[in-house]
Amino acid sequence: MRIFPMAGASDMDVAMNKGDITRQRIIATAAPIFNQRGFAGCSMQDIMEATGLEKGGLYRHFQSKEELATEALSYALARSVRSRTDDLKHIDGALAKLRFAVQRFVETPSLMPGGCPLMNTAIDTDDGNLALRKLAQTGLSNWKKRLAVIVNAGRRSGEIRADVEARQIANTMIATLEGALMISRLEGSKQALLDARISLEVLLNCIAANS
Amino acid sequence: MRIFPMAGASDMDVAMNKGDITRQRIIATAAPIFNQRGFAGCSMQDIMEATGLEKGGLYRHFQSKEELATEALSYALARSVRSRTDDLKHIDGALAKLRFAVQRFVETPSLMPGGCPLMNTAIDTDDGNLALRKLAQTGLSNWKKRLAVIVNAGRRSGEIRADVEARQIANTMIATLEGALMISRLEGSKQALLDARISLEVLLNCIAANS
Amino acid sequence: MRIFPMAGASDMDVAMNKGDITRQRIIATAAPIFNQRGFAGCSMQDIMEATGLEKGGLYRHFQSKEELATEALSYALARSVRSRTDDLKHIDGALAKLRFAVQRFVETPSLMPGGCPLMNTAIDTDDGNLALRKLAQTGLSNWKKRLAVIVNAGRRSGEIRADVEARQIANTMIATLEGALMISRLEGSKQALLDARISLEVLLNCIAANS
Amino acid sequence: MRIFPMAGASDMDVAMNKGDITRQRIIATAAPIFNQRGFAGCSMQDIMEATGLEKGGLYRHFQSKEELATEALSYALARSVRSRTDDLKHIDGALAKLRFAVQRFVETPSLMPGGCPLMNTAIDTDDGNLALRKLAQTGLSNWKKRLAVIVNAGRRSGEIRADVEARQIANTMIATLEGALMISRLEGSKQALLDARISLEVLLNCIAANS
DNA sequence: ACTCACGGGACAGCCCGTTCTT
């Protein structure tokens, strides 16, 4: 369709025929619905209404509800993780990068209605649904790795104390932010996120080499 | 079941006739099931099988699935919150109390199969079900208050710096622990909980008055 | 329900609980619909609308559409065959019995809307559906036997010529009547049935012993 | 469509372009399928498999399933009726012609798999589908007329008694033969057809002038 | 106090007829 794909084109800018466009539209529409109501709490009827397609139209593109949910989650996780670790390259300094990541999360805790897809899926698939669970595990793993890379870079540059475990910092940051997001959503207030940010600042100050 | 209720009996130990005993047994049996699968993901059939009762037997004690879920969640939350803040009286010192609470959580993150009922409900009721959501909100609020009381006691006794906000510490502790529990369950490893504990120790050291 | 079932009670007069009554009502309602539109041409939705029951209500009583169709056909065939061979006992003479049967058929070719269930099923199940086909075969066989018994009685009593084959007469009577009914329904006129009656009278006259 | 009809050419032998040939091939292939399974019981998928064409290929030639079915039935009826009344010219005598027609039917009751298209359609369209029904009505009417013409010719020539109604004989012959075919197919035996033939011989003997 | 039959209603997945694009 498109002859000259532009540099920096997103996933949807590649040449697609009509079917692929519809498929992508379904995924983008379904993602927030699954994210809000969970797999069991959301019916294909809901997706039909949201997309304007009928049963036959949906099942042409996805073999089952689970396949659609998997794709939708994949999409949600990709957007979520990316938004949390993007744009860090042009920031100098490991600590500044980490502070920026915290700041970003507190300001925009989730692009997708319904909260963080990673946490939602982790809870929702606690009993079964291994396919979705696997995706969440991978998403978490990626996030942790990206943070750990920053921490280790700081250690090598001498900005961060050498006795700090990157994994521990990554785990703590993610745990505190996700937990705070949960509280925040339950309370309907940003307070918990703001409090988490302060505490994470304290933690980051503690691991700075010159502290 | 129990003929001579003992003094200091817990909720279940009060004198109950047969109907109440059955009702209580249903709740105790249903609680972990709802906690594991969520409201929508768990059917009355599941409860029937677990309790050995028939439909009619269940609906004699509860007007609807939602009423049963509400009672079950109430039960789960009460046990959960209590286990996290009990037995702190005989520990001297606010910081010691907080450290003990962290330690307790890391060792026994949830009594109930399926993880922390508070977090599960917070996620599960994100879209609707106000009754259950209200319960989770209250549970969270109680937990936060109990932690804040300890922090404030520490501030008054001079053990904790006066410029520390109790609410912020409570929020951070809960957020970090709950978030770490989520990670831990998703990864199938206690690592995240252990890392959270280390970080919370750092935080607690930072708010100590003599630091 | 009923304590003293009356002598000569029909199928529906036996003691039945609510479920059996509903089941019987569904069968009686579905029978003419299946008879009119055929198995493939009639949906469970049609049965739902006719009975006023919902899907769940129907499938409680029948495992599948095929089971319902089988019962409905069974019911239709039983009524049909019975109506064509009943009340012949009090008629004296084999030929008189046969003439009466022809007369009855011409006057009341089918109790059930949609024509003769036997013929309809014979045509409808021509490709597959062995269960329904078997039923039709049995219904036809019964009908033939009843006619053959009358013919043979006439031969023994000397009323009918001894060289007449009972099977041939039965086959011819049924064939001519059913064929005439088909023509009659297609043309929307009783003419074919009346013509068939005349021709069958001729045939019966030919097999009379004194002819 | 037809530009230069060739002498003695059958329907398919006329000059046709590629599209018309395909169209005719589809009709010839679909006819026995519709005849066997009925309109509702046969899907376009079945036609696709039988013809080797794809959906788009079929719908290029026919606007709808109904149009295809109509053409297929038309084709089947034409072949059927023709085969039953052809080749009678070179037989001398009305009764001989009628006996030959009976004989022909008994020997070759239907050229098309699935039985007589006339009867099948009469039953299949009992509820609706006026287009197909009309075709069957016309087919029946033609058949009756051809038989009636023979009877009337016999009356005029004095071979058949003058008090015989041609319509009654035609109706009876068709009814008996079609009914016997139905029985024969249901029983999986030619017996009913043979019996019908004997009975029709009796009838024809009865209407002979010299009887 | 409990069982079980009963019925309403929603849902998943499949298939079919038809149109649109290529």
Place this chain on the structure above:
DNA sequence: AAGAACGGGCTGTCCCGTGAGT
């Protein structure tokens, strides 16, 4: 002529809640 795309109907299953019976 092919085949992707889509609207819509259909089957069978599951689940929730009621009520008669015991």
